[in-house]
Amino acid sequence: METKQENVIPTDYAEVMQxxxxDYAMSVIISRALPDVRDGLKPVQRRTLYDxxxxxxxxxxxxxxxxxxxxxxxxxxxPHGDSSIYEALVVMAQDFKKGKTLVDGHGNFGSIEGDGAAAMRYTEARLEKLTQDVFLEDLDKNVVDFMPNFDETEKEPVVLPVRIPxxxxxxxxxxxxxxxxSIPPHNLGEVVDAVKAYMKNNDISVKGLMRYLKGPDFPTGGLVVNxxxxxxxxxxxxxxxxxxxxxxTVKLKGGRQQLVITEIPYTMIGANIGKFLNDIASLVExxxxxxxxxxxxxxxxxGIRIVLDLKRDxxxxxxxxxxxKKTKLEDTFGVNMxxxxxxxxxxxxxxxxxxHHVDFVFDVTTRKYTTLLNKEQEKKEIQEGLIKACDVIDLIIEILRGSKNREQVKKCLVDGVTEGIRFKGKSSEKAAQKLHFSEKQAAAILDMRLYKLIGLEIEALQADYAETMKNIAIYEDILNNYDSMAEVIMKExxxxxxxxxxxxxxxxxNAEEVVYEEKKMEEMEVTFLMxxxxxxxxxxxxxxxxxxxxANAENKYVFNCMNTDKICIFTDNGKMHSIKVADxxxxxxRDKGTPADNLSNYDxxxxxxxxxxxxxxxxxxxxxxxxxASMCKLVSGAEFDVAKRTIVSTKLAEEDSLIFVGSADEMEQVVFQSEGGYFLRFQKQxxxxxKKTSIGVRGMKLAEGDKLDHAYLLESRQEYTITYHDKPYVLNRIKLSKRDSKGTKPRI
Known part of the structure; x- marks a missing residue:
């Protein structure tokens, strides 16, 4: 039995990944995330509307x-998640997000304040008239290319024949x-005027176009101030x-006033309205x-109506x-077209x-009128055949009566073949041999009903033929003349x-940059309690x-400070958090305070x-x-005078943590206490x-598995007593040694 030989192709892993x-990036860019310039739709939007x-x-x-x-x-x-399709459908129905809604939603489709839409099983939708008239009309006239869907069981349009940008x-x-x-919405009327201006003069500049299209037109209104x-x-x-x-500004009785916000920036849609209200509340607090x-x-x-009641003066x-200045009432919208x-x-x-859009519209219009022209030409051929048939109707009836089957009649009408057909006379046969209708005309004659021979019906047929000829002339003029096609597009x-x-x-x-003069805080000394x-x-x-x-009994930290100062919090993970006293x-x-977590990055x-x-x-x-790990150092406090709310106060080795931070200027000696019960006293010097970015020097030689538990700063003249094993222990009496010594165990 032969073994099947494997064909192994060595490939560089980096090349495969690249x-x-x-391939993935291009798929996301083209097939998911970015709109097509021709119809301005992403694939999910296009597919939803077409469906x-x-x-x-x-x-x-x-x-x-x-x-x-x-x-x-x-x-x-x-073939992706249903939530992404429903989300796209919902956005197309939200009038506060879109310049023109493309879907008419019925039910809860969310709100401008960020409330989500109801589940898809509760909501209903249908196309907007605009979408049907401007986005989907003429799809039956071969105006755009179709491609197979993901499993090649259906066809879907590559792009929708949208008639506006x-x-x-x-x-x-x-x-x-x-x-x-990120492209802002614009006013439909202004966009149409700009398109017409470009069609009349292809060399028009952007500045020239902006005479018609003034700038973005957000559905939330507001002002663009640059x-x-x-x-x-x-x-x-x-x-x-x-x-x-x-x-x-609304003036009330008694000299009081209100500030009423009636329109919001487009960027504030959703949860940002709640954040805006919280920001104002914080400013008040x-x-x-x-x-x-x-x-x-x-x-x-x-609509939006946020009311701020103000003091009299x-x-x-x-x-x-x-x-x-301080809230999202003024914001920036980043444009990236x-x-x-x-x-x-x-x-x-x-x-x-x-x-790009005008080129696309011309292409769509060309394909539309080519399809219409072909239909009119087919109609013309049949109408000419029927009119010609009416002139020789007696002969055609004679052929029908003398023939054995439909095929025999058809051959006679198309090619003048008279074999097997009984005629009343030779003249009729000779006339029949001269007949030369087309295949389509012959089929139309055979399908014609007798009532069509009524005089008025023949007149109607001739009127239809005149209308067809008129349409053909119009369509040919549109297809062969740029100005005629441009006129049709502009009329639409x-x-x-x-x-x-x-x-x-x-x-x-254009508005001046906002100048806000913050009222200077009256400097005063306060007492901080934690x-x-x-x-x-x-x-x-x-x-x-x-x-x-x-106050001293109930609080861990009590000290006086200025209300213009900051509070520094040093933590065991080597960070320093700062909080403005004013905050x-x-x-x-007797009032309760606020957790440090709420006022800083401290966790x-x-x-x-x-x-x-x-x-x-x-x-x-x-x-x-x-x-x-017994690493220690002295750091100048000036290094912690920074603007950032959180900084790294010291560099720590892996698995190490701070156990002590303290002011050392007034102190002369240091005592280290290890978990193993060793004490070491040495001079601070x-x-x-x-610098704060260094790890430091070793303060005490620790036994394997031992680590520092406490550190103390002492004044040499003042006795400092701690409780050790439930007994008092005076730190000043520990033998004075050198830094980086093992230390001693107390005899208690």
């Missing part, structure tokens, strides 16, 4: 369950591999828009927006500027987007603008003096506090750092002064 990754078209879910027919649409799309055209009208966003697209940057953005296809919400008395979100289906202008053009991803200028665009155009919602203007659970608060210094005994609630003595579940002190004190002192 090719596989590039709805195929299912007959038109704008004038009843809604159908979204689950049916999603399931059908997934089974026929888009949907990439501009509805915008796009998508993240591919190594690239992303008008001067728009030309550069549309010329390069990339840039940043500065978008703001619309704020109105931190005493930065003291003019705000109350915040209420009165938004409804009618509020500085409205400064407050508005603070909202622009990336789309698939000619099969490859490309960043396009405004003119290039319109250029005018009709679309008339029926579906809306007023601009977003204001385009209990053993990590809850911190500040109280008035006089309140501390009145409750000094209770710590200033409360009454009580992952790290343990070792030392807490005001920055003013830290930066004027020298700190001693000691680790479990034996420890090297180093």
């Amino acid at each position: 090719k596989s990754y590039i 709805m078209y195929e299912l007959g879910i038109r704008y004038d027919r009843p809604y159908r369950k979204c689950a049916r649409i999603v399931g059908d799309t997934m089974g026929k055209y888009h 949907n990439l501009l009208v509805n915008g796009a966003d998508g993240i591919a591999v190594g690239m992303a697209t 008008k001067d940057d728009l030309l550069r953005i549309y010329e390069t296809g990339t840039g940043k828009l500065r978008v703001r919400g619309k704020v109105e 931190n005493k930065k927006a003291t003019d705000i008395v109350d915040i209420s979100n009165q938004s409804s289906k009618e 509020a500085d409205v202008e400064n407050l508005t500027n603070m909202l622009y 990336l789309a698939v053009a000619d099969g490859r991803p490309e960043t396009l200028s405004l003119k290039q987007v319109i250029e 665009l005018d009709q679309i603008k008339k029926e579906y155009g809306t007023k601009r919602r977003t204001v385009i203007e 209990d053993r659970f990590g809850y911190m608060r500040t109280i008035d210094k006089s309140a501390y003096e009145r409750n000094k005994e209770a 710590i609630p200033l409360v009454r003595f 009580s579940a992952q790290e343990r506090m070792l030392y807490v002190a005001p920055l003013a004190s830290v930066k004027e002192n020298t700190l001693l750092f000691v680790t479990a 034996d420890i090297s002064a180093m």
